[in-house]
Amino acid sequence: MSDPREPMHLSRPAANPERRWPMAAAVITSAVLTLLLPDDLRLGPRWALPLVEGLLLVALVSADPVRISRRSARLRGVAITLVCVMAVGAFWSTVRLIDDLIHGGKETGSASALLLAGGSVWTSTVLVFSLLYFELDSGGPAARAHHMPRTPALAFPQHLSPELSATHWRPRYVDYLYLGFTNSTAFSPTDVMPLAAWAKIAMTVQSVISLAILGLVIARAVNVLV
Structure with missing residues (x-):
């Protein structure tokens, strides 16, 4: 029997849980891109970040597989830690890439190598x-x-125009991936509006x-x- 003092929406089972595999695929893709980066653009040994990310992902999948429906402060902490580890690696690679572009690094002598390294860092x-928005928006998936x-x-858009959305609509990881992609190409919000201060700051940093x-x-x- 549920606690009568507990809000009604907290005692109900998950109505529309998110599938785990899109988020897991994003983490795996990021780890592969890290492995493909040149040594001077990678933080630590080639295996270090992918190993840490893999262990954190395994912990998440083991505790809450298939669909993300288990509300747990510990699991949420693991998910946010995973995103932070990925962010540190991506920011380090970005700084190193910019430094190489300004001062002339190994990748800057070949257009193909430069585009490959730059594309990997940008995609990361x-x-x-996208995972940051996915984990922080509305308390997480x-x-x-x-x-x-x-x-x-x-x-x-489904929030701003409810008549366009299905009943019990929830944003999925693909929605946050689309947000991350469009914000990185348009350098500004497109169809998703940041309302919270952290979202505005995150989107500004991503655009820069x-x-x-x-x-x-x-x-x-x-x-x-040329």
């Missing part, structure tokens, strides 16, 4: 920010599966990072080709 930042707040941190990577990489690659 997109994945990191497990919380969203049980209850959507009236004022989410990120307002999707993306602009720096794309601008410097393309400019340097054109210079090498």
Whole structure:
């Protein structure tokens, strides 16, 4: 029997839980991109970050497989730690890449090597920010599966125009991936509006990072080709 003092929406089972595999695929893709980076763009040994990310992912999948529906402070801490580890690696690679572009590194002498390294770093930042939005918006995927707040941190078109959404609609990882991609290419919000202060700051930081990577990489690659 549920505690009568517990809010009704907390005692109900998850209505629309998120599948685990899209989030897991994003983590695995990021780890593979880390393995493919040149040594001077990677934080630590080649195996270090992918190993840590893999162990954290295994812990999440083991405790809450298939669908993300288990609300647990410990699991949420593991998920946020995983995103933080990925973010540290991506930011380090971004800083190292920008430094190489400014001062001339090993990758800057070949347009193909430069585009490959720049594309890997840029893609990693997109994945990191998509997972950041995914984990922080409205308390995370497990919380969203049980209850959507009236004022989410990120307002999707379905929030702004409820008549366009299905009953019990919840944003999925693909929605946050799309947000991360469009914010990295348009350098500004497109169809998703940041409402919370942290979301505005995160989207600003992502736009600045993306602009720096794309601008410097393309400019340097054109210079090498010419």
